[in-house]
Amino acid sequence: MWSTTQSLFSFFSVLCTLVQAKPHANPQWHHRHSRGVAASPTSSTTTTTTSTSPTPSTPQSSGTTSDSSSPNIGILYDSTSDLSAFSGQVGFSVDWSPIPLSSSDNLDLGTFYPQLWTFQDSNHLNPWTNAAPSWPSGINLIGFNEPDMPGQSWMTPSTAISGWNYIAQYQSSKDAKISTPGVSNSVVSLGTIDGVANPAGQEWMSQFLSLAASNSPKYTFQAISMHWYGSSSLTVDENGAMLNEQAGAMIQLAEDNGIPEVWITEMGSGYDTSTATEDCQFIQWLEGTFMKNASNSMITHYAYNEHLGTLLNGDAMTSSGSALLGGSGSC
Numbered sequence: 001m002w003s004t005t006q007s008l009f010s011f012f013s014v015l016c017t018l019v020q021a022k023p024h025a026n027p028q029w030h031h032r033h034s035r036g037v038a039a040s041p042t043s044s045t046t047t048t049t050t051s052t053s054p055t056p057s058t059p060q061s062s063g064t065t066s067d068s069s070s071p072n073i074g075i076l077y078d079s080t081s082d083l084s085a086f087s088g089q090v091g092f093s094v095d096w097s098p099i100p101l102s103s104s105d106n107l108d109l110g111t112f113y114p115q116l117w118t119f120q121d122s123n124h125l126n127p128w129t130n131a132a133p134s135w136p137s138g139i140n141l142i143g144f145n146e147p148d149m150p151g152q153s154w155m156t157p158s159t160a161i162s163g164w165n166y167i168a169q170y171q172s173s174k175d176a177k178i179s180t181p182g183v184s185n186s187v188v189s190l191g192t193i194d195g196v197a198n199p200a201g202q203e204w205m206s207q208f209l210s211l212a213a214s215n216s217p218k219y220t221f222q223a224i225s226m227h228w229y230g231s232s233s234l235t236v237d238e239n240g241a242m243l244n245e246q247a248g249a250m251i252q253l254a255e256d257n258g259i260p261e262v263w264i265t266e267m268g269s270g271y272d273t274s275t276a277t278e279d280c281q282f283i284q285w286l287e288g289t290f291m292k293n294a295s296n297s298m299i300t301h302y303a304y305n306e307h308l309g310t311l312l313n314g315d316a317m318t319s320s321g322s323a324l325l326g327g328s329g330s331c
């Protein structure tokens with residue numbers, strides 16, 4: 001199941017990587033309502049038993065503000081969906097890029113959190129550098145995308161540190177809140193770089209944070225960014241246990257390193273439209289149990305992956321989408 005999912009996600013990644021975000025003429029960075037600033041969540045997958053987690057990573061996104069919803073619920077979106085059903089319903093949005101995508105035009109998708117997918121190619125770095133002057137003070141910024149996954153930003157913790165100032169510089173110039181790179185929930189190394197195994201998510205993050213602390217200058221973070229994806233071959237309870245495990249590990253790393261928050265900047269249940277009931281049940285558990293669990297209070301933001309297709313049916317909200325937004329309907 002991992003291999004299938006993984007391939008799918010790799011495909012998404014490539015696809016997404018190729019998608020160029022289109023600059024917004026007039027990005028809406030402001031909060032229209034004083035719900036507070038949303039941070040960006042991330043997600044990735046961990047298997048209790050096996051290895052890897054899929055990570056879709058892609059494009060770029062947009063932001064606006066939301067009316068009614070919790071400021072901590074967000075969506076990760078791409079350029080092709082009709083997202084109007086989410087307008088005014090989410091606190092923040094992410095799109096794998098430094099700028100909002102055209103699918104957010106004229107919509108209120110909450111505050112946009114720019115992401116620098118990688119610093120190692122100009123197709124990602126240049127839009128980031130170009131977008132920065134328009135960012136408001138206090139913006140939330142998301143680090144590299146799944147550096148523990150081949151096909152994603154795939155780099156060692158040491159390499160990530162070598163390019164971290166492309167993000168960290170905005171802590172002083174923009175008073176930005178910075179999240180770490182968003183690691184996947186793979187539990188095994190997915191390959192080698194220069195002959196050395198690049199560590200899996202939790203270990204990758206641990207090494208990155210150690211290097212950040214000993215770097216000169218020392219790098220600090222507002223949040224650990226994590227990704228999480230479940231598996232359609234697991235039950236809702238099993239996926240929940242897997243998320244508990246990965247989130248617990250990330251929360252522990254945050255506590256150990258004096259980082260106040262954890263953002264799930266990308267996540268999905270692993271179910272799809274053929275298992276829509278399970279997807280809805282998982283999201284109900286996410287909202288009703290996981291996010292209410294006092295053990296998870298450091299998780300201040302989480303973005304569900306709309307690109308996976310379970311939240312919307314055409315332009316209409318599905319039961320999964322309604323559950324994400326706190327609806328009390330049945331699955």
Ligand SMILES: *[C@@H]1O[C@H](CO)[C@@H](O)[C@H](O)[C@H]1NC(C)=O
Pocket residue numbers: 244245248289290293294295296
């Ligand atoms: C709350 O989270 C902790 C830590 O992950 C977990 O052990 C516990 O089972 C969770 N409680 C519920 C009701 O899921």
